[in-house]
Amino acid sequence: MRPFIYEQPADISAAVAAASRFTTDDDQPTRANAQFIAGGTNLADYMKLGVAAPNRVLDLNRLEEPALRQIRVTDDGIRFGALVRMGEAADNSEVKRRYPVIADSLRLAASGQIRNMASLAGNVLQRTRCEYFRETSWACNKRVPGSGCAAMEGFNRQHAVLGASDACIATYHGDFAQALIALDAVIRAEGSRGTRKIPFARLHRLPRDTPHIETDLAADEIITAIEVPAMPWAWRSRYLKIRDRESYAFALASAAVALDLDGDSVREARIALGGVATVPWRAKEAEAALQGKKLDQASASAAAEAAFADAEPRQHNAFKVELGKRTLVRALLETRDMKV
Incomplete structure (x- = not known):
């Protein structure tokens, strides 16, 4: 690991100011000289591997704003402070009751030790676990723009079949994010250009020809809160994760599903997929296929076909298309049968 300067800003303004001094408007957060750290379960790992090499690390755990560590549930929705730990949110009784898909996605992620360390904001910003990204001797456009993508012709069992490009097929490996995008969550962020509200669906960027630009955040912006609106489908929701082993493994395929039903018919569906995309x-194609339909094996299967209609599998990950379809069908039917 390269030497670095370690600082603990006292508040958000100080943290933003410190980051602004050592970054420019053109710097990407993942490549900036100054980077933020909270739980450290992702950044510290990549610093040890030499994938990330900031000159300055700004530890956010001393920030004085109490709201950063609070979970607030109201009739309008739920607000997670950015520094709330994954384990705390997963165990919150109101989260489990009103937003079971969120509790499921957090409970099924990582190990208990990591869930107790990792912050919610840090979790949604975690970087890929692509083997070719993590090993600096391989070509990787996400790590070194323009160097190529070794995964294209390498062992790509874990890689994406949706949202890939000619420059990158790395999978986004998080779980919590699938629940948030299904529930129309928004992000609150603060930086040198002020505060802003970002729809969660716009936070992460498709790789296209710039896979090193991973999010819509600026290098000096800090996520301060994650907000999820109160919607009728949030109560009937779940997250299903299929993986090689039952615990401490990333998803081969997963589905976050939330349903608003009128008897057996779908008034509205929210669906997000994990383990299969960049x-x-x-x-949304699967959601549209279910609109107004009776939810049964046939309609769930049709929705799954729509979800993977544009899949582009490679040599070793073609199984993910069928696995992803079966995962979604199961998640839809199990969510339909929930007692709410």
Whole structure:
């Protein structure tokens, strides 16, 4: 690991000011000389591997604003402070009751130790676990723009079949983000240009020809809160995760589903897919296929076909298309049968 300067800003303004002094408007957060850290379960790992090499690390855990560590539930929705830990949110009784898909996605992520360390904001900003990204001897456009993508012709079992480009097929490996994009969450961020509200669906960027630009955030912007509106489909929701082993493994395929039903018919559906795409993936084609339909095996299967109609599998990950379809069908039917 390269030497770096470690600072603990006292408040958000000080943190933003410190980052602004050592970054420019053109710097990407993942490549900036100054980077923020909270739980550290992702950044510290990549600093050890030499993938990330900031000159300055700004630890946000001393920030004085109490709202950063609070979960607030109202009739309008739920607000998570950015520094709330994954384990705390997963165990919150109101989260489990009103937003089961959120509780599921957090409970099924990582290990208990990591969930107790990792912050919610840090979790949604986690970087890919692509083996070719993590190993600096391989070509990787996400790590070194223009160097190529070794995964294209390499062992790509874990890689994406949706949202890929000629420059990158790395999978987004998070779980919590799928629940947030399904529930129309928004992000609050603060930086040198002020505060802003970002729809979660716009936070992550498709790789296209610039896979090193991963999010819509500026290098000196801090996520301060994640807000989820109160919607009728939030109560009937769940997250299903399929993986190689039952715990401490990333998804091969996952589905976050929320349903607003009128008897057996779908008034509205919210669907997001994980483990199969380069970014948190909203399956709007599948949602449209279910609109007004009776939710049964046939309609769920039709929705799954729509969700993966544009899939582009490669040599070792073609199984993810069928696995993803079966995962979505199961998630839809199990969500339909929930007692709410």
